[in-house]
Amino acid sequence: MVTASTSQDIRQTAWNAAAQVVDPEIPVLTIADLGVLRDVTVTDDGVEVAITPTYSGCPAMNMIALEIELALAREGISNPKIRTVLSPAWTTDWMSEQGRQKLKEYGIAPPQAGGGRRALFGEQQVACPQCGSVNTEVLSEFGSTSCKALWRCKTCREPFDYFKCH
Amino acid sequence: MTTASITVKESPLVLYALRRADDALILGHRVSEWCGHAPMLEEDMALANMGLDLIGQARELYTYAGKVEGVGHDEDKLAYLRDVRQYRNLLLVEQPNGDFARTIARQFFYAAFADPYWRAMMKSRDETLAAIAAKSEKESAYHLRHTSEWMIRLGDGTAESHRRAQTAIDDLWAFTGELFHADQSDAELIASGVAVDPETLRGVWMETVSNVLGVAALKRPASDWMQKGGRTGNHTEHLGHLLSELQSMQRTFPNATW
Numbered sequence: 001m002v003t004a005s006t007s008q009d010i011r012q013t014a015w016n017a018a019a020q021v022v023d024p025e026i027p028v029l030t031i032a033d034l035g036v037l038r039d040v041t042v043t044d045d046g047v048e049v050a051i052t053p054t055y056s057g058c059p060a061m062n063m064i065a066l067e068i069e070l071a072l073a074r075e076g077i078s079n080p081k082i083r084t085v086l087s088p089a090w091t092t093d094w095m096s097e098q099g100r101q102k103l104k105e106y107g108i109a110p111p112q113a114g115g116g117r118r119a120l121f122g123e124q125q126v127a128c129p130q131c132g133s134v135n136t137e138v139l140s141e142f143g144s145t146s147c148k149a150l151w152r153c154k155t156c157r158e159p160f161d162y163f164k165c166h
Numbered sequence: 167m168t169t170a171s172i173t174v175k176e177s178p179l180v181l182y183a184l185r186r187a188d189d190a191l192i193l194g195h196r197v198s199e200w201c202g203h204a205p206m207l208e209e210d211m212a213l214a215n216m217g218l219d220l221i222g223q224a225r226e227l228y229t230y231a232g233k234v235e236g237v238g239h240d241e242d243k244l245a246y247l248r249d250v251r252q253y254r255n256l257l258l259v260e261q262p263n264g265d266f267a268r269t270i271a272r273q274f275f276y277a278a279f280a281d282p283y284w285r286a287m288m289k290s291r292d293e294t295l296a297a298i299a300a301k302s303e304k305e306s307a308y309h310l311r312h313t314s315e316w317m318i319r320l321g322d323g324t325a326e327s328h329r330r331a332q333t334a335i336d337d338l339w340a341f342t343g344e345l346f347h348a349d350q351s352d353a354e355l356i357a358s359g360v361a362v363d364p365e366t367l368r369g370v371w372m373e374t375v376s377n378v379l380g381v382a383a384l385k386r387p388a389s390d391w392m393q394k395g396g397r398t399g400n401h402t403e404h405l406g407h408l409l410s411e412l413q414s415m416q417r418t419f420p421n422a423t424w
Contacts, residue, residue: 056301057194057222086226087297089304140208141312142215150208166304 007042010077014047015040017071024063025145028106031064035094038085047072047080052090054166055146092166104129109151109162126162128153138162169420172239172247178351180235181254182361183295184244185397187227188255191245192405193276194220195412196263205266212312216273219305226298246416250406251399258341260396260405264334267320267327271334274313278374279345280306282367291359314378321382328383335379336387343392345371 018040019032031037031051039050049068053061065082072080092111095103100110109129125134133155140150148161174180198217204210228241258276263269284306287299320331346364348356355361379386395401415422 053222053301055219055222056226056298056305057218057220059218086301087293089297089300140212141308142208142212144211146215146218150211164308 010047011040011042013075014042014049014072014077014080017075017077018049018068021064021067021071024060024067025147026103026106026108028102029099031068033096033099033102035090035096036064045081047077048083049080050083050085052085054090058146060145090166092163095163103163107160108148109160111163111165124165126151128156128158129160130158131156169247169417171249171252172243174231174239174244174248174252175235175237176351177234178354179292179360180231181351182355183227183231183234185254187224187231187244188253189259189276190220190227191224192253192255192408193259193273194218194224195408196259196261197269197273199263200269209266213269216309216312219302219309223298223302223305226301230294230298242416246413250401250409253396253399253401253405253409255396255405256341256344257393257396257402258338258344260402260408261338261341262404265330267330268334268338270313270316270320271331271338273309274317274378275338275342275345275375277306277310277313278378279364279367279371281310281374282370283362283364286362286367289359290361295360310374314374317378317384318382321379321384331382332384335384339387339389340391340393343390344394344396347394347397349397 015037018037019030021031021037023029023031023034023036034054036051036054037049038052041048041050049072051061051064051068061084065084068082069080072078095111103110107129109126112124112126124138126136127134128136128151131153133153135154136151137154138149139152139159143150143161147164147166149164150159151162152159174184176184194217196217197213197220200213201210201217204213224245225241228244232239232241232244256276258272261268261272281303284299284303288296288303290296290299317331320327322328346368348361348364352361356363376386
């Protein structure tokens with residue numbers, strides 16, 4: 001039987017542990033930074049962690065689920081249930097400010113906040129994460145992972161990844 | 167080929183999810199065939215990315231179809247253990263890649279439909295289909311933009327790229343009519359607000375196609391004779407070859423995992 005106060009403690013412990021799990025493709029970002037970690041619930045049956053994929057075919061989801069299990073196991077929480085939720089659909093607007101800053105320092109241009117569909121089909125001004133110039137151009141809509149596009153800075157000539165608005 | 171095929175009890179909702187899942191899987195598999203062969207590295211990645219999106223959509227749809235059917239068919243069983251005549255995809259998506267222009271034209275015709283389709287399906291009364299639609303809509307928007315840009319580059323490019331793009335459009339045109347077909351099984355779901363009547367998307371599809379072909383200096387074929395059969399399992403000869411590759415591992419080594 002789980003009492004209300006211990007259940008709250010377990011939830012916090014589980015959340016803190018899961019929140020440390022990083023995206024295997026972009027190891028500077030945790031799944032909490034990304035907004036992939038949606039919810040942790042504690043019931044008599046155990047702990048359930050809800051995560052949401054960035055893209056339908058994101059191959060990192062299996063790895064992330066496994067990492068969450070390991071992180072919780074280190075805190076003594078065994079056999080958590082990892083549930084994938086699709087709704088509401090993930091959006092780059094859920095990425096934390098800290099996450100955006102970490103991305104930029106890592107060399108990936110962060111997605112523009114509140115971009116959504118308008119940014120997708122309208123004019124975009126993406127700043128180079130190396131030199132800050134907005135004199136940039138898109139090289140390819142599709143980058144090294146589903147969530148990124150490939151851009152080039154025309155000022156410093158460096159190519160860079162841009163985390164797509166979604 | 168040693169594993170017996172499964173039989174799916176195709177209630178209207180199961181069949182509906184299965185048809186969309188098959189579209190996404192087969193088209194995703196087709197574009198994945200370009201991996202390592204595309205004309206340039208950026209395009210190789212773009213095609214692989216589009217394939218990944220589509221196969222991701224297929225997985226969600228198969229999982230849902232299996233759940234609704236309720237006899238323990240998971241995504242893998244539905245993808246790997248049905249024969250060609252049990253596949254319900256559009257004839258358009260199973261057509262071979264051909265040259266790069268043909269692959270792009272096929273993807274463009276599909277994306278010009280999928281984009282408004284998924285947007286409309288976000289309002290489905292079926293919560294799971296609406297959730298899958300909300301994710302797929304964002305992905306298909308990228309596919310549409312990318313393939314539209316290529317149609318224009320190819321059509322308005324060199325004489326050779328123009329010729330190839332026009333040939334691809336002419337050859338694939340007869341497979342586009344099936345996008346807008348709904349049958350008796352769909353009718354029930356359309357009436358109850360679970361599914362969108364595809365006929366209502368014909369206008370926006372035609373407008374997108376006409377606009378892009380116009381800018382690309384390509385001619386929209388005049389013929390309105392359309393091929394059909396995929397939705398009921400009557401496929402072109404190409405699907406069997408594709409499935410024999412896609413399913414070979416599970417058919418040869420049943421229940422193999424790694």
